[in-house]
Amino acid sequence: MIRSVVIVGGGTAGWMTASYLKAAFADRVDVTLVESAQVKRIGVGEATFSTLRHFFDYLGLDEADWLPKCAGGYKLGIRFENWSRQGEHFYHPFERLRTVQGFSLADWWLALGDRSKPFDRSCFITSALCEAKRAPRLMDGSLFVAGLDGDLAKSTLDEQRAQFPYAYHFDADEVARYLAGYATRLGAKHVVDDVKEVGQDSRGWISHVRTGSHGDIAGELFIDCTGFRGLLINKTLGAKFRSFQDVLPNNRAVALRVPREEATDMAPYTTATAMSAGWRWTIPLFRRNGNGYVYSDEFITPEEAEQELRAAVAPGKDELEANHIHMRIGRNEESWVRNCVAIGLSSAFVEPLESTGIFFIQHAIEQLVKHFPDQRWDPRQVGAYNARVAHAVDGVKEFLVLHYKAAQREDTPYWKEAKLRAMPEGLRERMAIAETRLLDEETVYPRYHGFESYSWNTMNLGLGHLPRTPQPALEHIDAGLARAEFARLRAEATEMVATLPSCYEYLASVND
Ligand SMILES: Cc1cc2nc3c(=O)[nH]c(=O)nc-3n(C[C@H](O)[C@H](O)[C@H](O)COP(=O)(O)OP(=O)(O)OC[C@H]3O[C@@H](n4cnc5c(N)ncnc54)[C@H](O)[C@@H]3O)c2cc1C
Incomplete structure (x- = not known):
């Protein structure tokens, strides 16, 4: 049985990991977190992904308590401005597309050919809520999507079936502070000191970390949350870093x-x-x-x-x-090496577009708990963990490259070059398919990476990468039901805009 975990680093990754391990294992596993007072946190990482509710609910934390304490706000999606033409915008909301007679509303939007209203505002309710700056909750605290209120309890990303309509914005430092309070209340030890050296045994496994004034801290499993420096995983254990700079050049x-x-x-x-x-x-x-x-x-x-x-x-x-x-863009070939697991920026980062850094942390922690080792350190467990982490990152990499490939802008050397740049092979195929039809679950990046086909299609359509023709079958299907659904969606959006409070008004009420 592994009973002691040492986390190095007290940024979002370190404190999310400490909190989650304590929530999962309580006193059966000792957790010590060492963080430097000299080396600053990255200080960014304030927009999140709609899966994050699972994390806070797993910890048993109430949104009405933690969100105001972290200066938080709501995020119903991302508004893209000027990616194709100056002055244009569209939303990538947290909302799955409705279907009518087996075809998504996006298919029907293409078939009906009414371009007076852009795709996102015709096919999603959330776009109207974004335009009107509405909160996702009524003043009594209930959510605008029926059936999604209530505690998700100790569920994980694997169990997510419903689409949550929102994520959060928060102050990264406040979140680290809040989670530090939570984890230490549950028994995590907090050491503020610099790790000066990482000790290894004769096999090269980490035995302890040597601190400036707290001596050596020994442990069985070490978690590297030291950010881009990768003090344990890269600098000590020599894990190879695979750069994505060839396809994602922002550095x-x-x-x-x-x-x-x-x-x-x-x-x-x-x-x-x-x-x-x-x-x-x-x-x-x-x-x-x-x-x-x-x-x-x-x-x-x-x-x-x-x-x-x-x-x-x-x-x-x-x-x-x-x-x-x-920014160090890419991922470790393996994020778990010997008795060290890297979580956060020390493991992978693909640039902030689509806000996936904290999602990667959440995913990695959940996978770590699912693949938690015992004294055998089964290489298949380690291999499975590494594969899942790599798949999630690689899928997001493809999805982000799509943003630059589908964007129509070519007015500066940067945007011109974006069109000529290399692209992952799988994405080339997907972009070709998207010229003939919308993507579906069979044709987007196939491994779990958080994004579903609606997201891929929203980005392609929003950026102007449309299929050459609508689906031929729709010429033979009466469009009455689809038109009725578009009208229903518009009516629901109007009603919600009229009923929901503004984002500020709602948050001010929970900040009192
Ligand atoms: C420009 C940018 C924008 C981003 N925007 C988003 C976003 O909108 N949404 C999102 O989800 N993610 C975003 N991210 C990613 C997000 O910031 C990170 O995933 C998240 O903050 C986690 O960082 P971290 O904890 O891994 O590293 P850091 O915050 O860098 O923390 C490193 C920790 O290690 C400690 N440390 C380092 N060396 C030592 C040592 N020798 N001894 C002891 N302690 C040590 C430091 O003191 C610190 O506590 C962004 C990242 C960047 C670069």
């Missing part, structure tokens, strides 16, 4: 925390706006916006990127401090 970001002019003007979505050499995020927290420009330094210098970002989101606010970040 830097500059972030700014900007107080919102109008506190009440709070959007329930992340915005991803195309820029001259990349894109920028806007993440509305309760009292401020998180902003950042993700770019490739082959096309723009850090100073130019900072200037372009400041001009867009904080003109005249030179006192705000910019956080310049190098």
Whole structure:
């Protein structure tokens, strides 16, 4: 039996892991987390993915308690601005497409050919809620989607059947603090110190970490949550890192925390706006916006990127401090090596588009619990873990490359080059299929990676990569039911916009 776990790193990854292990194993497994007071957390990672409710519910935490304490907000989807044409936008919402007579509403939208309203606003309710900046909850706390209220208990991503209509925005530092309180209450030990050396036994397995002033900390299983440095997994155990830079060239970001002019003007979505050499995020927290420009330094210098970002989101606010970040894009060939598992940025990162960093952490922790080792350290368990983690990351990589390939913009050297760049072989095939028909579960990246076919189709249609013709069968099927469904959807959206409070109004009520 493995009874002692040492986590190095106290960012989002470290504290999510400590909290989850304590929630799963209680006192049967000792957890010690060592974090440096000198090495700062990355300080970004504020938009999440709609699966995150499983994580907090697993911990038994109430959204009405933790969300306000983490300066949080709601995220119903992502608004993409200017990716194909200046001034255009569309939403990638957390909403599956409805079907009529076996064909999705997106198929019907193509067949009916009424382009007066864009695809996303015709086929999803959530787009209307985003436009009107509505909360996903009524003032009494109930959700706008019937049947999804209530505690998910100790369920995991494997058990997710329903589409949750929202994710969260939150302050990354506050979340780490909140989870630190949770994990230590459940018995996790917290050591604030620098790991100076990593000790190995004669087989090369990690035996202990040597700290500056707390001596050696021994353990059986070590979790590397040291961020991009990969102190244990890469620097000590020499795990090979597979870069994705050939297909995803953005390698830097500059972030700014900007107080919102109008506190009440709070959007329930992340915005991803195309820029001259990349894109920028806007993440509305309760009292401020998180902003950042993700770019490739082959096309723009850090100073130019900072200037372009400041001009867009904080003109005249030179006192705000910019956080310049190098990004390591790719994944370890193996994230579990010997008795060390890397979780968080030390394991993999594919750039912030679609907000998957924290999703990867959640997925990895769940897989770690499912494949938790005993003294035999069964290589098949380790292999299965590594395969699942790799599949999730590789699937997201393909999905992100699609964003750049499907985007119609070609007005700067960066966007021109995006069209010529290499692409993963599987994606080439999928893009070819998408020229003839919408993708389905058989034709998107086949292993679990969090995104479903509706997401792939939303991005293709939103960005202007449409099938050449609608499905021929739809010429022979009466469109009456489809037209009725479009009308029903419009009516439901109008009613919800009229009934739901604004995002700010609802959050202000739980922040009281
Ligand atoms: C530009 C950018 C934007 C992002 N945006 C998003 C987003 O919107 N959504 C999302 O889901 N994800 C996002 N991510 C990813 C997200 O930030 C990370 O997944 C998340 O913050 C986890 O980081 P971490 O805990 O792995 O690393 P870090 O936050 O870097 O933490 C590393 C920890 O290790 C400790 N440490 C390091 N060395 C030592 C040592 N020698 N001894 C002791 N302790 C040590 C540090 O003190 C720190 O506590 C983004 C990432 C980047 C780069």
